[in-house]
Ligand code: NDP
Protein backbone atom coordinates (compact mmCIF):
# COMPACT_ATOMS: atom_id res chain seq x y z
CA UNK A 1 0.00 0.00 0.00
CA UNK A 2 1.38 3.41 -0.83
CA UNK A 3 2.10 5.86 1.95
CA UNK A 4 0.03 9.01 2.21
CA UNK A 5 2.32 12.03 2.22
CA UNK A 6 1.81 15.77 2.61
CA UNK A 7 4.44 18.46 2.23
CA UNK A 8 3.94 21.79 3.98
CA UNK A 9 6.24 24.34 2.38
CA UNK A 10 6.62 22.20 -0.75
CA UNK A 11 7.94 25.05 -2.90
CA UNK A 12 10.88 25.88 -0.63
CA UNK A 13 14.37 24.45 -0.41
CA UNK A 14 13.47 21.59 1.97
CA UNK A 15 10.16 21.01 0.19
CA UNK A 16 11.86 20.66 -3.17
CA UNK A 17 14.49 18.30 -1.76
CA UNK A 18 11.67 16.20 -0.29
CA UNK A 19 9.92 16.10 -3.66
CA UNK A 20 13.20 15.10 -5.30
CA UNK A 21 13.27 12.02 -3.06
CA UNK A 22 9.64 10.95 -3.36
CA UNK A 23 9.38 11.61 -7.10
CA UNK A 24 11.92 8.84 -7.65
CA UNK A 25 9.35 6.28 -6.44
CA UNK A 26 5.99 7.53 -7.73
CA UNK A 27 4.16 4.29 -6.90
CA UNK A 28 5.31 4.22 -3.30
CA UNK A 29 3.60 7.47 -2.30
CA UNK A 30 0.14 8.89 -2.47
CA UNK A 31 0.49 12.66 -2.20
CA UNK A 32 -2.36 14.22 -0.24
CA UNK A 33 -1.49 17.91 0.10
CA UNK A 34 1.21 20.27 -1.11
CA UNK A 35 1.37 23.80 0.28
CA UNK A 36 3.31 26.88 -0.76
CA UNK A 37 2.89 30.63 -0.69
CA UNK A 38 4.17 32.89 -3.48
CA UNK A 39 5.55 30.39 -5.98
CA UNK A 40 2.34 29.33 -7.69
CA UNK A 41 3.95 27.95 -10.86
CA UNK A 42 6.12 25.54 -8.83
CA UNK A 43 3.26 24.52 -6.57
CA UNK A 44 0.94 23.77 -9.48
CA UNK A 45 3.49 21.90 -11.54
CA UNK A 46 4.53 19.70 -8.59
CA UNK A 47 0.89 19.07 -7.65
CA UNK A 48 0.20 17.89 -11.20
CA UNK A 49 3.37 15.83 -11.47
CA UNK A 50 2.78 14.12 -8.10
CA UNK A 51 -1.03 13.96 -8.56
CA UNK A 52 -1.75 15.60 -5.23
CA UNK A 53 -5.33 15.71 -3.95
CA UNK A 54 -5.04 19.38 -2.99
CA UNK A 55 -2.66 22.30 -3.50
CA UNK A 56 -2.80 25.24 -1.12
CA UNK A 57 -1.18 28.65 -1.18
CA UNK A 58 -0.92 30.47 2.14
CA UNK A 59 -1.47 33.71 0.24
CA UNK A 60 -5.21 34.41 -0.13
CA UNK A 61 -4.60 36.81 -2.99
CA UNK A 62 -3.14 34.09 -5.15
CA UNK A 63 -6.11 31.72 -5.18
CA UNK A 64 -7.19 32.70 -8.68
CA UNK A 65 -3.66 32.21 -10.03
CA UNK A 66 -3.50 28.79 -8.45
CA UNK A 67 -6.92 27.82 -9.85
CA UNK A 68 -5.82 28.93 -13.31
CA UNK A 69 -2.57 26.99 -13.07
CA UNK A 70 -4.41 23.81 -12.00
CA UNK A 71 -7.25 24.11 -14.48
CA UNK A 72 -8.33 20.79 -15.96
CA UNK A 73 -6.13 18.77 -13.60
CA UNK A 74 -8.90 17.82 -11.17
CA UNK A 75 -6.67 18.96 -8.28
CA UNK A 76 -8.42 20.98 -5.60
CA UNK A 77 -7.08 24.50 -5.00
CA UNK A 78 -7.33 26.47 -1.75
CA UNK A 79 -5.74 29.54 -0.19
CA UNK A 80 -5.04 31.22 3.14
CA UNK A 81 -3.62 30.12 6.49
CA UNK A 82 -6.84 28.30 7.48
CA UNK A 83 -6.68 26.31 4.25
CA UNK A 84 -3.06 25.36 5.03
CA UNK A 85 -4.20 24.08 8.43
CA UNK A 86 -7.06 22.19 6.82
CA UNK A 87 -4.66 20.56 4.35
CA UNK A 88 -2.35 19.58 7.23
CA UNK A 89 -5.34 18.02 9.01
CA UNK A 90 -6.15 15.68 6.12
CA UNK A 91 -5.27 12.11 7.03
CA UNK A 92 -1.71 11.29 6.01
CA UNK A 93 0.96 8.89 7.26
CA UNK A 94 3.88 11.27 6.95
CA UNK A 95 3.91 15.05 6.82
CA UNK A 96 6.93 17.21 6.05
CA UNK A 97 6.91 20.45 8.06
CA UNK A 98 8.98 22.80 5.86
CA UNK A 99 7.23 26.15 6.03
CA UNK A 100 9.66 28.86 7.09
CA UNK A 101 9.11 30.70 10.39
CA UNK A 102 6.47 30.56 13.10
CA UNK A 103 3.88 30.25 10.29
CA UNK A 104 4.77 26.53 10.38
CA UNK A 105 3.62 26.04 13.97
CA UNK A 106 -0.16 25.76 13.61
CA UNK A 107 -0.08 23.53 10.50
CA UNK A 108 2.39 21.22 12.27
CA UNK A 109 0.03 20.99 15.25
CA UNK A 110 -2.80 20.06 12.88
CA UNK A 111 -0.72 17.26 11.39
CA UNK A 112 0.12 15.90 14.85
CA UNK A 113 -3.51 16.08 15.91
CA UNK A 114 -4.51 13.76 13.08
CA UNK A 115 -1.81 11.32 14.22
CA UNK A 116 0.64 11.73 11.34
CA UNK A 117 4.37 11.29 11.68
CA UNK A 118 5.70 14.84 11.48
CA UNK A 119 9.11 15.25 9.87
CA UNK A 120 10.20 18.52 11.41
CA UNK A 121 12.41 20.81 9.37
CA UNK A 122 10.60 23.84 10.79
CA UNK A 123 12.72 24.36 13.92
CA UNK A 124 10.63 27.38 14.90
CA UNK A 125 7.89 24.92 15.94
CA UNK A 126 9.98 23.60 18.83
CA UNK A 127 11.54 26.97 19.65
CA UNK A 128 8.11 28.59 20.03
CA UNK A 129 6.15 25.77 21.60
CA UNK A 130 8.39 22.83 22.53
CA UNK A 131 6.48 21.30 25.42
CA UNK A 132 3.10 21.90 23.76
CA UNK A 133 4.26 20.11 20.61
CA UNK A 134 5.71 17.14 22.49
CA UNK A 135 2.52 16.80 24.55
CA UNK A 136 0.33 17.06 21.46
CA UNK A 137 2.35 14.35 19.72
CA UNK A 138 2.06 12.11 22.76
CA UNK A 139 -1.67 12.66 23.17
CA UNK A 140 -2.37 11.75 19.53
CA UNK A 141 0.14 8.94 19.34
CA UNK A 142 1.94 10.87 16.62
CA UNK A 143 5.66 10.74 16.01
CA UNK A 144 8.00 13.67 15.64
CA UNK A 145 11.17 13.07 13.61
CA UNK A 146 13.94 15.66 13.35
CA UNK A 147 15.02 16.86 9.91
CA UNK A 148 17.38 19.68 10.85
CA UNK A 149 20.73 18.11 9.95
CA UNK A 150 22.24 18.48 13.44
CA UNK A 151 19.20 17.03 15.15
CA UNK A 152 18.90 14.18 12.68
CA UNK A 153 22.58 13.47 13.37
CA UNK A 154 22.03 13.41 17.15
CA UNK A 155 18.93 11.25 16.71
CA UNK A 156 20.97 8.77 14.66
CA UNK A 157 23.85 8.77 17.15
CA UNK A 158 21.33 7.87 19.87
CA UNK A 159 19.93 4.76 18.20
CA UNK A 160 20.15 1.95 20.74
CA UNK A 161 21.45 4.26 23.50
CA UNK A 162 19.95 5.31 26.83
CA UNK A 163 19.44 9.07 27.31
CA UNK A 164 20.72 8.60 30.86
CA UNK A 165 24.15 7.73 29.42
CA UNK A 166 24.37 11.03 27.52
CA UNK A 167 26.72 13.62 28.99
CA UNK A 168 26.61 16.22 26.25
CA UNK A 169 25.41 17.03 22.77
CA UNK A 170 27.66 18.98 20.42
CA UNK A 171 26.01 20.64 17.43
CA UNK A 172 28.29 22.01 14.77
CA UNK A 173 28.02 25.31 12.91
CA UNK A 174 29.75 26.20 9.67
CA UNK A 175 30.09 29.78 10.90
CA UNK A 176 28.20 31.07 7.87
CA UNK A 177 29.24 33.77 5.46
CA UNK A 178 31.12 35.95 7.97
CA UNK A 179 33.07 33.51 10.07
CA UNK A 180 36.38 34.97 8.90
CA UNK A 181 35.38 38.61 8.53
CA UNK A 182 37.06 41.22 10.74
CA UNK A 183 34.58 42.02 13.53
CA UNK A 184 34.46 45.73 12.72
CA UNK A 185 33.25 45.00 9.19
CA UNK A 186 30.17 43.02 10.27
CA UNK A 187 28.06 46.14 10.74
CA UNK A 188 28.43 46.96 7.05
CA UNK A 189 27.56 43.47 5.73
CA UNK A 190 25.13 43.65 2.82
CA UNK A 191 22.13 41.45 2.05
CA UNK A 192 23.94 39.82 -0.88
CA UNK A 193 26.96 39.03 1.30
CA UNK A 194 24.82 37.54 4.08
CA UNK A 195 22.81 35.47 1.57
CA UNK A 196 25.81 33.49 0.30
CA UNK A 197 26.43 30.38 2.40
CA UNK A 198 29.88 28.81 2.07
CA UNK A 199 28.64 25.17 2.23
CA UNK A 200 24.85 24.72 2.21
CA UNK A 201 22.28 25.64 -0.42
CA UNK A 202 19.19 26.71 1.59
CA UNK A 203 16.36 29.22 1.66
CA UNK A 204 17.43 32.87 1.97
CA UNK A 205 16.17 33.39 5.53
CA UNK A 206 18.02 30.44 7.09
CA UNK A 207 21.13 31.37 5.09
CA UNK A 208 21.20 34.85 6.65
CA UNK A 209 20.43 33.28 10.04
CA UNK A 210 23.51 31.12 9.53
CA UNK A 211 25.68 34.20 9.04
CA UNK A 212 24.30 35.79 12.23
CA UNK A 213 24.17 32.42 14.05
CA UNK A 214 20.52 33.04 14.86
CA UNK A 215 20.03 29.70 13.12
CA UNK A 216 22.36 27.98 15.61
CA UNK A 217 20.67 29.89 18.43
CA UNK A 218 17.31 28.42 17.39
CA UNK A 219 18.97 25.01 17.11
CA UNK A 220 20.30 25.19 20.67
CA UNK A 221 16.73 25.64 21.88
CA UNK A 222 15.51 22.96 19.45
CA UNK A 223 18.08 20.52 20.90
CA UNK A 224 16.96 21.22 24.44
CA UNK A 225 13.31 20.75 23.58
CA UNK A 226 13.60 17.69 21.36
CA UNK A 227 16.11 15.70 23.41
CA UNK A 228 15.14 17.01 26.83
CA UNK A 229 18.71 17.80 27.94
CA UNK A 230 19.86 20.67 30.14
CA UNK A 231 21.20 23.79 28.39
CA UNK A 232 24.59 23.20 30.05
CA UNK A 233 24.81 19.85 28.24
CA UNK A 234 24.60 21.43 24.78
CA UNK A 235 27.64 22.84 23.04
CA UNK A 236 28.12 24.66 19.75
CA UNK A 237 31.30 23.93 17.84
CA UNK A 238 32.35 25.86 14.75
CA UNK A 239 33.32 23.39 12.04
CA UNK A 240 33.82 25.20 8.73
CA UNK A 241 33.73 22.08 6.52
CA UNK A 242 30.15 21.10 7.58
CA UNK A 243 30.92 17.38 7.39
CA UNK A 244 30.33 16.46 11.02
CA UNK A 245 26.79 17.58 11.81
CA UNK A 246 26.67 16.71 15.49
CA UNK A 247 28.28 14.56 18.15
CA UNK A 248 26.90 12.88 21.22
CA UNK A 249 29.20 12.51 24.20
CA UNK A 250 28.49 9.57 26.54
CA UNK A 251 29.45 9.08 30.16
CA UNK A 252 32.18 6.58 29.25
CA UNK A 253 33.96 9.33 27.30
CA UNK A 254 32.91 8.12 23.84
CA UNK A 255 31.95 10.79 21.33
CA UNK A 256 29.75 9.50 18.51
CA UNK A 257 30.00 11.78 15.48
CA UNK A 258 27.69 11.80 12.48
CA UNK A 259 29.65 12.51 9.30
CA UNK A 260 28.11 13.21 5.91
CA UNK A 261 28.06 15.64 2.99
CA UNK A 262 26.15 18.92 3.42
CA UNK A 263 23.06 17.68 1.56
CA UNK A 264 19.66 17.91 3.27
CA UNK A 265 18.41 14.91 1.31
CA UNK A 266 20.23 12.72 3.81
CA UNK A 267 18.29 13.98 6.85
CA UNK A 268 15.03 14.20 4.89
CA UNK A 269 15.51 10.67 3.54
CA UNK A 270 16.37 9.33 6.99
CA UNK A 271 13.11 10.75 8.36
CA UNK A 272 11.19 9.51 5.30
CA UNK A 273 12.34 5.91 5.61
CA UNK A 274 12.89 5.69 9.35
CA UNK A 275 13.42 3.28 11.05
CA UNK A 276 15.09 1.64 8.08
CA UNK A 277 17.96 3.04 6.05
CA UNK A 278 17.36 3.14 2.30
CA UNK A 279 19.78 4.01 -0.46
CA UNK A 280 19.89 7.79 -0.86
CA UNK A 281 21.28 9.88 -3.72
CA UNK A 282 23.86 11.76 -1.67
CA UNK A 283 27.58 12.02 -2.28
CA UNK A 284 29.78 9.42 -0.58
CA UNK A 285 32.58 11.23 1.22
CA UNK A 286 36.19 10.58 0.31
CA UNK A 287 37.83 11.56 3.59
CA UNK A 288 41.35 10.99 2.26
CA UNK A 289 40.65 13.55 -0.46
CA UNK A 290 39.13 15.95 2.09
CA UNK A 291 42.28 15.53 4.15
CA UNK A 292 41.34 17.40 7.30
CA UNK A 293 38.41 18.60 9.33
CA UNK A 294 38.85 21.64 11.54
CA UNK A 295 37.10 23.01 14.63
CA UNK A 296 36.94 26.30 16.53
CA UNK A 297 35.22 27.53 19.65
CA UNK A 298 32.27 29.82 18.90
CA UNK A 299 32.87 33.50 19.53
CA UNK A 300 29.97 35.13 21.38
CA UNK A 301 31.20 38.61 20.50
CA UNK A 302 30.94 37.81 16.80
CA UNK A 303 27.70 35.89 17.33
CA UNK A 304 25.66 37.41 20.20
CA UNK A 305 22.67 35.31 19.10
CA UNK A 306 24.26 32.33 20.88
CA UNK A 307 24.31 34.18 24.18
CA UNK A 308 20.71 35.29 23.67
CA UNK A 309 19.62 31.67 23.09
CA UNK A 310 21.21 30.68 26.40
CA UNK A 311 19.32 33.48 28.14
CA UNK A 312 16.09 32.32 26.52
CA UNK A 313 16.63 28.73 27.69
CA UNK A 314 17.36 30.01 31.17
CA UNK A 315 14.18 32.13 31.22
CA UNK A 316 11.89 29.42 29.79
CA UNK A 317 8.13 29.98 29.47
CA UNK A 318 7.13 31.61 26.21
CA UNK A 319 10.44 33.44 25.77
CA UNK A 320 11.34 31.15 22.84
CA UNK A 321 8.31 32.39 20.92
CA UNK A 322 9.22 36.00 21.69
CA UNK A 323 12.84 35.45 20.70
CA UNK A 324 11.83 33.86 17.41
CA UNK A 325 9.24 36.51 16.53
CA UNK A 326 11.69 39.31 17.28
CA UNK A 327 14.33 37.54 15.22
CA UNK A 328 11.98 37.05 12.27
CA UNK A 329 10.94 40.70 12.34
CA UNK A 330 14.51 41.97 12.70
CA UNK A 331 15.45 39.73 9.76
CA UNK A 332 12.64 41.30 7.72
CA UNK A 333 14.20 44.66 8.66
CA UNK A 334 17.61 43.54 7.42
CA UNK A 335 16.21 42.03 4.21
CA UNK A 336 14.20 45.22 3.62
CA UNK A 337 17.33 47.36 3.99
CA UNK A 338 16.15 49.13 7.16
CA UNK A 339 18.44 47.45 9.70
CA UNK A 340 22.16 46.84 9.64
CA UNK A 341 23.40 43.27 10.08
CA UNK A 342 24.61 43.65 13.68
CA UNK A 343 21.51 45.64 14.68
CA UNK A 344 19.41 42.48 14.43
CA UNK A 345 20.82 40.96 17.61
CA UNK A 346 20.67 44.32 19.43
CA UNK A 347 16.98 44.71 18.65
CA UNK A 348 16.15 41.12 19.58
CA UNK A 349 17.91 41.59 22.91
CA UNK A 350 15.98 44.77 23.58
CA UNK A 351 12.66 43.08 22.81
CA UNK A 352 13.51 40.22 25.19
CA UNK A 353 14.45 42.68 27.93
CA UNK A 354 11.39 44.88 27.58
CA UNK A 355 8.64 42.28 27.11
CA UNK A 356 6.18 42.27 30.00
CA UNK A 357 6.98 39.19 32.14
CA UNK A 358 3.29 38.26 32.22
CA UNK A 359 3.53 37.38 28.52
CA UNK A 360 6.56 35.16 29.09
CA UNK A 361 4.91 33.39 32.00
CA UNK A 362 1.56 32.76 30.29
CA UNK A 363 0.52 29.11 29.94
CA UNK A 364 1.85 27.40 26.84
CA UNK A 365 -1.24 27.08 24.67
CA UNK A 366 -1.31 27.63 20.91
CA UNK A 367 -3.40 30.78 21.38
CA UNK A 368 -0.97 32.25 23.89
CA UNK A 369 2.04 31.42 21.73
CA UNK A 370 0.43 33.08 18.71
CA UNK A 371 -0.52 36.05 20.89
CA UNK A 372 3.00 36.66 22.23
CA UNK A 373 4.34 36.09 18.72
CA UNK A 374 2.10 38.94 17.56
CA UNK A 375 3.08 41.20 20.48
CA UNK A 376 6.79 40.61 19.96
CA UNK A 377 6.49 41.37 16.24
CA UNK A 378 4.73 44.66 17.00
CA UNK A 379 7.32 45.57 19.63
CA UNK A 380 10.16 44.78 17.23
CA UNK A 381 8.60 46.81 14.42
CA UNK A 382 8.14 49.81 16.66
CA UNK A 383 11.73 49.59 17.91
CA UNK A 384 12.96 49.45 14.32
CA UNK A 385 10.75 52.45 13.55
CA UNK A 386 12.20 54.39 16.50
CA UNK A 387 15.78 53.59 15.59
CA UNK A 388 15.55 54.21 11.89
CA UNK A 389 12.98 56.98 11.86
P1 NDP B 1 12.33 28.41 2.01
O1 NDP B 1 12.24 29.87 2.19
O2 NDP B 1 13.15 27.88 0.89
O3 NDP B 1 10.84 27.82 1.83
C1 NDP B 1 9.83 28.15 2.72
C2 NDP B 1 8.51 27.51 2.34
O4 NDP B 1 7.47 28.06 3.14
C3 NDP B 1 8.09 27.79 0.90
O5 NDP B 1 7.30 26.72 0.43
C4 NDP B 1 7.25 29.06 1.04
O6 NDP B 1 6.37 29.27 -0.05
C5 NDP B 1 6.50 28.73 2.31
N1 NDP B 1 6.04 29.88 3.05
C6 NDP B 1 6.66 31.09 3.20
N2 NDP B 1 5.94 31.89 4.00
C7 NDP B 1 4.86 31.17 4.38
C8 NDP B 1 3.71 31.47 5.19
N3 NDP B 1 3.58 32.65 5.82
N4 NDP B 1 2.79 30.50 5.38
C9 NDP B 1 2.90 29.31 4.76
N5 NDP B 1 3.94 28.98 3.95
C10 NDP B 1 4.90 29.91 3.78
O7 NDP B 1 12.78 27.80 3.39
P2 NDP B 1 13.69 26.51 3.67
O8 NDP B 1 13.19 25.35 2.88
O9 NDP B 1 15.10 26.87 3.62
O10 NDP B 1 13.36 26.26 5.21
C11 NDP B 1 12.14 25.72 5.66
C12 NDP B 1 12.26 25.38 7.13
O11 NDP B 1 13.22 24.34 7.29
C13 NDP B 1 12.74 26.54 8.00
O12 NDP B 1 12.14 26.43 9.26
C14 NDP B 1 14.24 26.29 8.12
O13 NDP B 1 14.78 26.82 9.30
C15 NDP B 1 14.26 24.77 8.15
N6 NDP B 1 15.52 24.18 7.70
C16 NDP B 1 15.96 24.41 6.42
C17 NDP B 1 17.15 23.85 5.98
C18 NDP B 1 17.59 24.01 4.56
O14 NDP B 1 18.53 23.37 4.15
N7 NDP B 1 16.95 24.84 3.75
C19 NDP B 1 17.99 23.06 6.87
C20 NDP B 1 17.42 22.85 8.19
C21 NDP B 1 16.24 23.40 8.57
P3 NDP B 1 6.83 30.08 -1.40
O15 NDP B 1 8.26 29.75 -1.65
O16 NDP B 1 5.91 29.52 -2.44
O17 NDP B 1 6.60 31.53 -1.13
Ligand code: MG
Nearest residue numbers: 148149150219
Ligand atom coordinates in the same frame (compact mmCIF):
# COMPACT_ATOMS: atom_id res chain seq x y z
MG1 MG C 1 20.61 22.86 11.00
